[in-house]
Amino acid sequence: MPLTSSFSKYSRRRPPDFLTFAWLALLALSFASALLTRLALPPQIVGGGILLLALAKARVILARYLDLADSPAWLRGFTIVLAGFSILVFALYLV
Template identity: 50%
Template structure:
């Protein structure tokens, strides 16, 4: 018996949420602020891709999934730059 893709997506989201909790409980005490922000945004990006792909059914429309992934990726990159930028000023 194989699990439906939505069930596997749900299990993956649970694991990624647990990873997010582990990263945030470690806080910036164990990571540099840039790495901390980058890890959180990477986990958020992966979770967004799973939701778009499996829950919204965009796995059936790869061009749309790719477009949404690019937009979300650029948005996450912009957020990371805005998060790190104040620490770069002299």
């Protein structure tokens, strides 16, 4: 009688594809940016919202496409630098 391997019951399961999830997240964030421009809001709120969404997209790219999710210290450092740059750009936009 042949032995059945326990591996066969897991053969139908696929590992999560993080790049596909990242691509879908980037697509959703881009759609949210486009939707934000269509709302009747003050330009300062729209500008701030677009910058926040751009920061979220940059974090997805850094974490998933550049594999910085495995190195949280580097991801945190890049996020702090990008957040500081976004704050500077938003302050210049308001002036």
